[in-house]
Amino acid sequence: MKETILASARELFIKKGYTATSMGDIVKAANTSKGNLYYHFTNKEHLFLDILEKEEDRWASLWTKYEKECSTAYDKFIRLAEFSGSTQAQYPMQMALAEFYAKEHDSDLIKEKIEELEQRFVHYYHKILEEGVLNKEWTIEEIDEKSEMASAAFTGLDICFYLRDEKERIKLFKDFAQVFLKGMMK
Structure with a gap:
């Protein structure tokens, strides 16, 4: 799941930029939960x-x-x-x-x-x-x-x-x- 999150976040950062991409956007794009996202990454900067x-x-x-x-x-x-x-x-x-x-x-x-x-x-x-x-x-x-x-x-x-x-x-x-x-x- 970590790799899916990384791949989804990468695409969002390319498309929307760093600031415009939220952790909520990443959760949705990766089809995961906030808990799972924060299990792997403490915040957007670390991701x-x-x-x-x-x-x-x-x-x-x-x-x-x-x-x-x-x-x-x-x-x-x-x-x-x-x-x-x-x-x-x-x-x-x-x-x-x-x-x-x-x-x-x-x-x-x-x-x-x-x-x-x-x-x-x-x-x-x-x-x-x-x-x-x-x-x-x-x-x-x-x-x-x-x-x-x-x-x-x-x-x-x-x-x-x-x-x-x-x-x-x-x-x-x-x-x-x-x-x-x-x-x-x-």
Whole structure:
């Protein structure tokens, strides 16, 4: 039943957004009871974060397959940009996620979980940038900061170009990745 709740809630968040989706909507869509819903999830925030974690696991699994096709850090960075712009990687919950992040969260646990999810993406950029330095493909100082900048920039691109067609998104992401790398290299 937990998976049914997650699937139903995911569809509602995609369709209606985070704020407009109520626990009552989720109960109805999942054809379950409030008691069953609250047995699995203490509140809407925890349910949403559980869905996000599963979405990011799916994204990571797909990216790992693409990453293996690349032989250099430069290729990986560009390929990550193309992958991020592709429909396959497109995050259908992007708008609900942006709405969720903009909301004030009182719980330290929620704030920690959001930070943990954000750091997963920062890690991908850090790993590639560090590999490029180690392989002498480029010289980049302050890799931690540059990794956070890359993650934030690509998240922004994803939000801004969400409705563009796939071919255009991929080109925009790839072009930005090339500009970003060129601007960082010494």
